[in-house]
Each structure stands twice: as structure tokens, then as C-alpha cells.
Amino acid sequence: xxxxxxxxxxYELIDSGEGKKLEKYGPYFLVxxxxxxxxxxxxxxxxxxxxxxxFIRNEHHTKWIIKEGTxxxxxxxxxxxxxxxxxxxxxxxxxxxxxxPNWQWTEKIIKNYILKISKEEDKxxxxxxxxxxxxxxxxCARAGAEVCxxxxxxxxxxxxxxxAELSGLKDAPIxxxxxxxxxxxxxxxxxxxxxxxxxxxxxxxxxxxxxxxWKIEEHFxxxxxLCKEILSDKxxxxxxxxxxxxxxxxxxxxxxxxxxxxxxxxxxxxxxxIQESNSERLLPCGIFARWEKK
Numbered sequence: 511x512x513x514x515x516x517x518x519x520x521y522e523l524i525d526s527g528e529g530k531k532l533e534k535y536g537p538y539f540l541v542x543x544x545x546x547x548x549x550x551x552x553x554x555x556x557x558x559x560x561x562x563x564x565f566i567r568n569e570h571h572t573k574w575i576i577k578e579g580t581x582x583x584x585x586x587x588x589x590x591x592x593x594x595x596x597x598x599x600x601x602x603x604x605x606x607x608x609x610x611p612n613w614q615w616t617e618k619i620i621k622n623y624i625l626k627i628s629k630e631e632d633k634x635x636x637x638x639x640x641x642x643x644x645x646x647x648x649x650c651a652r653a654g655a656e657v658c659x660x661x662x663x664x665x666x667x668x669x670x671x672x673x674a675e676l677s678g679l680k681d682a683p684i685x686x687x688x689x690x691x692x693x694x695x696x697x698x699x700x701x702x703x704x705x706x707x708x709x710x711x712x713x714x715x716x717x718x719x720x721x722x723x724w725k726i727e728e729h730f731x732x733x734x735x736l737c738k739e740i741l742s743d744k745x746x747x748x749x750x751x752x753x754x755x756x757x758x759x760x761x762x763x764x765x766x767x768x769x770x771x772x773x774x775x776x777x778x779x780x781x782x783x784i785q786e787s788n789s790e791r792l793l794p795c796g797i798f799a800r801w802e803k804k
Contacts, residue, residue, distance in 0.1 A: 511780030513611035514792065520586035521607050522787040525558070527551035531793060535595050535603060536586040538562045542601050546794045553788070565601045572599065585676060589613055591648050592676035594669065604643045604669060608782040608795035612749055613649035616709070619747050619802060620653035633683075634746055637705040639691050639712070639737075644670030646709045646749075651682040658705070660687040660694050662718040690718030692729060695736040704742040711751040730765075738769045745773055749800040751782070762799035774804040 517523075524532040524539070526547040533540050539561035551558070562580040566573055574597050576582075583596040589610050595603050616636075623634055636650045636657045643666055647659040651674075661667050667688050674680055687694060691712075712733060716724040737748070748770065750762040759779035766777050779799040783792040 511778050512792070513608070513780060513782050513798065515608050515610045515782075515784045517785075517787040518588060518607070518610070521588055521605075523607075523784045523793060524787060525551055525553040526786060526791070526793045530558075532558055532561060535605075536584055538580060538584065540597070540603070541565065543567050544793065549791075552786070552791070563597055565597070567601070572601070589645070589649065591645070591652070591673070592678075593643070593645070593673050594676060596669070604673075605645065606642075606795070608784050609645055609751070611782070612709075612751070612798065612800070613646060615800070616646065616707070616747060616749070617649050617653040619707075620650060620655045623746055624654045634706040635704070635742070636707045636709065637740070639695075639708065639710040639733075640716075641670065641709075642666050642711065644673050647684060648674055648677050648679055648682075650707075650709075651679050651684050652677070655707070656683040658685040658687060660689060660691055662688065662690050662716065662722070662724075664688050664719065688719050690720065690722040691724070692732060692736065693718065693722065695733075695740060699736065699739050703740065705740055706742045706744065707746045707748065708737050708741065709749045709751075710737070711753070714754045734765045734769055741769075745770070745775075745801075745803060747800060747802045749798065752797040753795075757797070759797040759799050762797070766799050766801045770801045775801050776804060777801050 520536045522534050527549045528551055529547055531542055531544040541561045541564040562577045564575045583594055585594055593605050597603055620634055634655045636655045638647045638659050641647055641659045641661045647657050651657045667686050712726055714726050763779045781794055782796040783794055785792050
């Protein structure tokens with residue numbers, strides 16, 4: 511299955527190729543490395559050189575080359591939410607545009623569920639792990655869920671809160687947690703807390719706020735065991751996103767089969783892609799596996 515993101519009002523993939531991609535975020539054009547783009551560019555070098563921001567990576571250094579007059583951050587509208595775009599030293603912008611189909615999928619499930627419940631306290635509880643700058647968090651909160659947003663980076667959580675305010679969700683029922691994911695899950699289980707849906711985007715490698723080490727090849731199985739334990743008796747959905755580990759979505763599917771074997775539902779797996787705005791060509795951006803209640 512392929513989940514495809516196409517041109518949006520404030521975002522588009524203009525071109526890609528030769529290890530790079532040319533994107534437009536609001537009024538500004540960005541050139542960033544992309545190892546998936548092992549094909550020729552469609553557009554001329556003259557068009558690419560007009561970009562206001564270009565990320566350079568070589569054996570000596572990594573840095574952004576930014577044309578004079580270009581701001582260090584700016585706001586865009588995406589998926590009917592608002593985001594602060596801030597090019598970082600890791601080439602990221604604070605937004606993963608390819609996640610839009612997943613946001614739309616979760617919002618639809620949450621809205622359909624809320625239509626069927628009679629009590630305010632029965633609103634679905636969503637847990638977003640490795641939640642970064644909060645796109646999925648905001649989508650779920652806007653749909654009517656209570657959300658727990660967990661990330662080990664103080665900077666990322668502050669950025670997510672800024673996005674919430676920009677999107678008119680400052681007072682939405684969101685818990686903002688800066689903590690190592692595994693430590694948080696163990697504490698929540700001890701507290702007896704349960705969640706009706708889980709979203710996760712585990713990196714290949716990382717550190718928690720107290721320098722706790724995360725390696726996906728060492729800790730992913732434990733993560734899935736803890737998530738299974740913290741899931742409510744009537745779960746709505748689970749999403750696993752993958753980017754840099756090099757795994758097949760089948761690997762995530764196998765984990766979901768085991769995790770959700772006591773519940774009736776459907777599993778979908780596949781790739782997240784973005785279509786170039788000037789061609790039919792698709793840029794692979796990641797993988798996913800997701801389970802939905804029948």
C-alpha cells in the first residue's frame with residue numbers, strides 16, 4: 511500500500527534527483543539531501559539555484575546556506591493546522607509532510623468514534639510516542655481526542671506546544687511529557703493508565719533527556735511489549751512509522767500481529783511517499799504499519 515502526499519497550499523515537492531530534493535515551504539524554496547533520490551532531476555540547475563535555503567553535507571561539515579533576507583523561521587498552514595518551520599542542524603524543518611495521510615486516517619477514526627459515545631469522559635485517549643513537533647498530536651486533538659505527547663527532547667516539545675498555539679489548540683486536552691519513552695511507559699503502567707490508540711515513530715538511535723540510550727535493534731521489542739500492556743481493552747488504532755532503520759514494513763506488521771492478536775482488526779502496511787508537483791514521480795519517504803479496529 512502506498513500513502514501519497516500531493517501538492518498542498520503551503521507545501522510542495524518541486525523536483526528531486528541526484529541525491530537531493532527541492533521543496534517549497536510557504537514562500538521559500540529549500541534544497542536538502544535525500545539518499546532515496548537516485549535518479550536524474552527533471553528541472554534545470556538554474557531553477558534549483560534559486561532556492562533561498564540549501565543544506566550542505568560533506569565529509570567536513572554540515573550547514574545551511576541561507577540567502578540574505580530569508581528568515582530563520584516562518585509559519586505555514588498544512589493539513590489545516592499551522593506549523594513553525596525552523597531549518598535545523600540535522601537538515602529537518604520541523605514537519606514531515608508525508609505524514610498527512612496518517613493524520614487524516616486517525617482523525618476519521620476518532621471522529622467516527624466520538625459520534626457513537628454519549629459521555630464526555632469517554633473521549634478516546636491517544637498516546638503519541640517519539641512525538642517530535644506534534645503533527646499527529648494536533649491532528650488527534652483537533653478531532654476530539656485526549657492526547658499524551660511524549661518526546662525526550664525539551665526543544666521538540668516546546669516546538670510542538672508552539673505549533674499547538676499557532677493551530678488554535680493551546681487549551682486542547684494535551685499532556686506534554688519530556689521523558690525517555692521506555693521509562694514513561696513503565697511509570698504509566700504502574701499508575702494503571704491505559705490508552706485507546708498509540709502512534710509511534712521510533713528512531714534508529716537517540717537519547718532521552720537524561721542521556722538514556724535508545725537503539726531500535728535493542729529496545730524495539732521491549733517497546734512493543736510495553737505498548738501492548740498499556741493499551742485499553744477496546745483499542746481504536748495503532749500506527750508504527752519508520753524512517754532510518756532500513757527495515758521492511760513487514761517487520762512492523764509482524765509486531766502488530768503479535769501485539770493485537772487479542773483484538774479484531776485490520777492491518778495495513780506500506781510506504782509513505784510524496785509526489786512531485788510537476789510530474790507523476792514519487793519520492794519514498796518512509797514506511798508504516800497500522801492496525802484499525804473492525
